[in-house]
Amino acid sequence: MKTEPTAERDAIKAAASRLLTGSPLRSSGALTVVALAEEAGVKRHVLTHRHTDLKDLFYAQVRARGQVPDSERRLRQELETTKCRLAEANERLKTLRDDNNMLARIMNVLASENAQFRDQLRSVSTAVVRPIG
Template identity: 60%
Template structure:
């Protein structure tokens, strides 16, 4: 690529930035995104993300300075909020299941102890009758 075409690309990108920020797009949907900027400047997006990163950064800085959050950033923030809410739900569910698991473990321990006492005759039997072991049936 020669210097002239790089200069022409940069000029087209700068003009596209101005049009998008003014709300007067010619070639794009007018959204304040890199995709729309590339469309508006009639350049490939990779030129903005790999070669003319200074112009991309300038575009986003000017968008933020106007108090507008770029669409892609807004979407990422929404996704993050949804993921954070889902994580909180899952943590609550995990804690509930852990509590239930602990309760079941205590119940099993008590039943094993009572079963052992019944089989060995070491505990109070009261009205309980020991059941034969599975291998005795």
């Protein structure tokens, strides 16, 4: 038995109205596509693939009331968390680059000193060492 598209659309519109007024019958009442589909008694893909205009209308009505859909709220929170993590990673990268530059300078100084010590050793090593005794 296949549901008529008009009946689906009517069910989705009624469900949207109930969610927007805060009187859900079958769902958690969240302002999401998942809750809208649950409230309308249809599968989520029906909203995201077949009745995208109703899904978009629902989100537009949510925004018009000054509310942010839960999905958008979660994405915004995830974005903020990601921005913080990126800033921390960039700061760590800067520290590592600074450390790397310092270590490169130290290696250059040590290499130069090593060359000087080898030159001194070569000039001293021409002396003959004789065992005592």
